Amino acid sequence: MTAAFYALAGVALVVLGLYGLSVQAHLLRKLLAVNILGSGVFLVLVSLGGQPGAAPDPVPHAMVITGIVVAVSATALGLVLMLKVAAASGRPTLDDAPKEDRCPKE
Amino acid sequence: MPDLYHALTLFLLLNLGAGLWRVVQGPTAADRMLAAQLFGTTAVAILLVLAQAGGVAALRDVALVFALLAAVAAVAFVRRAWPQPEDEHDRP
Amino acid sequence: MTGPDYLSALLLLAGALFFLAGTLGLLRFPDVYTRLHALTKADNVGLGLIVLGLALQSGSWLVAGKLVLIWLLVLLAGASVAHLIARGARQRGIPEWRR
Amino acid sequence: MNLLQTGFDGLLALGLIWLAWRALACPDLFRGIVLFIAFGLLMALAWVRLEAPDVALAEAAIGAGLTGALLLAALARLNRTAAAQTLPREAWRSGPALLLVLAGAGLGLAVLSLIPEPAGLQAQVAAELGRSGVSNPVTAVLLNFRGYDTLLELLVLLLALLAAWSLDADPPRREAPAGAVLDMLLRLLLPVLVLAAAYLLWAGAHAPGGAFQAGAVLGAAGVLALLAGWRLQPHLTGTPLRLAVTIGPGGFLLVAWAFAAGRPAAAGISAGTRRRSDPADRDPGHPVHRRHPGSAVPGLAARRR
Incomplete structure (x- = not known):
């Protein structure tokens, strides 16, 4: 029961993250979306690894810990890249985003 | 006693949910950060109660880490992200 | 339930009450400074009462000590952050609420 | 498993979804980051409920502490480069949304069918x-x-x-x-x-x-x-x-x-x-x-x- 709640929440987070990643133009938003997507995947992994009454499976736990650490370093690198893009082009979006999504240049 | 613990965690979680309204509503950035600070404390309380309820001593370590790092986000806000004159992103 | 159980249940409920008061204050008070005041009630007293109630139940001095340590750390962080935010709000000229 | 615990789990799961949605959808980036910090806090509680205290520790240290600070610091420097921080409200795209909801429904069914999983690697x-x-x-x-x-x-x-x-x-x-x-x-x-x-x-x-x-x-x-x-x-x-x-x-x-x-x-x-x-x-x-x-x-x- 517990596992089902969190596994479904994880699926919802994956969907939300994918939607945000594909629709939002702002790079910081995209990074948030990737993080949320990752959290959803982690939730599904861990909630499927346990059985009611039994000791939980440590392998997904270890993988998720690794994943969390990699996610934060990837996020940090992404933030630096975003700042570079914003400094170079004057807006925190990628150039191939549709025109109407671009931030007005100040 | 276990029922009291579980009722308490549920109550604290509801409290936290109510606090979200302040994050959404603002009006100033400081108000949103205050609410986040309260969430941290509430999470510490929930973890401590869960540790006692389930007999899982490790959850006290999680609460300890929360308590240790409670200030990090708020300090980042005060030192970096708080715009000098309160400006447009403080409007609701 | 024995005597200490009732006492710690009472303390836990009182702590929950302070958390409720803190949240209500955060939602209802009119400006940053008054909300700060409400927040510290939950931080300091609410968590303190809950820690006290749990420490009575823990049955070991080590665990009780750890609980108190966690409370002290939250106190330290809460007090510093409250000061920093209040000072920042003053510097930025966020007006105080007047009736 | 009693009613109170089920209520806690349900509320927590819904809270996670709501926070993720608001963090991605609200027009103001700063508010989105604060909501994301709250999301990290709730994730740590979810790990606790899933009997994964090791993961909860990592999430408490990283999700609730480090990531929030990094995002806030990056947002501050973004302001300094004079980039606009409040975007025009993102358009709601029904096409991708519909596609993803369908995919999500399929994924949900697949995950549910996996729940009584035979055995992991714990043995x-x-x-x-x-x-x-x-x-x-x-x-x-x-x-x-x-x-x-x-x-x-x-x-x-x-x-x-x-x-x-x-x-x-x-x-x-x-x-x-x-x-x-x-x-x-x-x-x-x-x-x-x-x-x-x-x-x-x-x-x-x-x-x-x-x-x-x-x-x-x-x-x-x-x-x-x-x-x-x-x-x-x-x-x-x-x-x-x-x-x-x-x-x-x-x-x-x-x-x-x-x-x-x-x-x-x-x-x-x-x-x-x-x-x-x-x-x-x-x-x-x-x-x-x-x-x-x-x-x-x-x-x-x-x-x-």
């Missing part, structure tokens, strides 16, 4: 746990059974740090002095943070905790010091710092290389399939059984930023 891990030298199964998996993965993860951290260094010509900027209160907070808190990191590393052998969580706490300590305006002495930031950040992965690589060179047959084979007669398996002082020395590297990686 295998439990069988080999005695030979791993630690009694916490998650630590055993991370540092013994999947030690090479963990080595590669250290390299990932190092690569991220190097890339950030090469890209980030951070112009020296003037900072307001930290003030007496923040200075005092750091003086009190930093020693406790270092002590707590050592405690988590030590506890990882027999209880939830371990190198990653300890490294994350150290990293958060470094971020806190940076935020207060504390900097390394100039004579420490050049070659010494570079040497310091490579010691961890370097030492790990050296151990792995020595191990592989000494016993070619066992190299690259995970502990689960290793021959039972292996003499090194019973030797608790064997390099593979030791905790790797690079636990501080995540901390260093974050410290420079």
Whole structure:
């Protein structure tokens, strides 16, 4: 029961993250979306690894810990890249985003 | 006693949910950060109660880490992200 | 339930009450400074009462000590952050609420 | 499993979804980041309810502490580059949304059908746990059974740090002095943070905790010091710092290389399939059984930023 709640929440987070990643133009938003997507995947992994009454499976736990650490370093690198893009082009979006999504240049 | 613990965690979680309204509503950035600070404390309380309820001593370590790092986000806000004159992103 | 159980249940409920008061204050008070005041009630007293109630139940001095340590750390962080935010709000000229 | 716990789980799951949606959808980025910090807090509670205290520790240190600080600092510098921070409201795209809802429904059904999963790897891990030298199964998996993965993860951290260094010509900027209160907070808190990191590393052998969580706490300590305006002495930031950040992965690589060179047959084979007669398996002082020395590297990686 517990596992089902969190596994479904994880699926919802994956969907939300994918939607945000594909629709939002702002790079910081995209990074948030990737993080949320990752959290959803982690939730599904861990909630499927346990059985009611039994000791939980440590392998997904270890993988998720690794994943969390990699996610934060990837996020940090992404933030630096975003700042570079914003400094170079004057807006925190990628150039191939549709025109109407671009931030007005100040 | 276990029922009291579980009722308490549920109550604290509801409290936290109510606090979200302040994050959404603002009006100033400081108000949103205050609410986040309260969430941290509430999470510490929930973890401590869960540790006692389930007999899982490790959850006290999680609460300890929360308590240790409670200030990090708020300090980042005060030192970096708080715009000098309160400006447009403080409007609701 | 024995005597200490009732006492710690009472303390836990009182702590929950302070958390409720803190949240209500955060939602209802009119400006940053008054909300700060409400927040510290939950931080300091609410968590303190809950820690006290749990420490009575823990049955070991080590665990009780750890609980108190966690409370002290939250106190330290809460007090510093409250000061920093209040000072920042003053510097930025966020007006105080007047009736 | 009683009603109160079910209520807690349901509320927490709904709260996670709502927070993720609002963090992505609200027009103001700062509000989105604060909601994301709250999301990290609730994720830690979810790990607790899923009986994964090790993961909860990592999430508490990283999701609720480090990531929020990094995002807020990046947002502040974004403002400084005069980039617009409030976007025109994102258009609602029904096409992708519909597609993703369909995919999500299929994914949900698939996940639900997997829930009464026959068996994971817990039996295998439990069988080999005695030979791993630690009694916490998650630590055993991370540092013994999947030690090479963990080595590669250290390299990932190092690569991220190097890339950030090469890209980030951070112009020296003037900072307001930290003030007496923040200075005092750091003086009190930093020693406790270092002590707590050592405690988590030590506890990882027999209880939830371990190198990653300890490294994350150290990293958060470094971020806190940076935020207060504390900097390394100039004579420490050049070659010494570079040497310091490579010691961890370097030492790990050296151990792995020595191990592989000494016993070619066992190299690259995970502990689960290793021959039972292996003499090194019973030797608790064997390099593979030791905790790797690079636990501080995540901390260093974050410290420079």
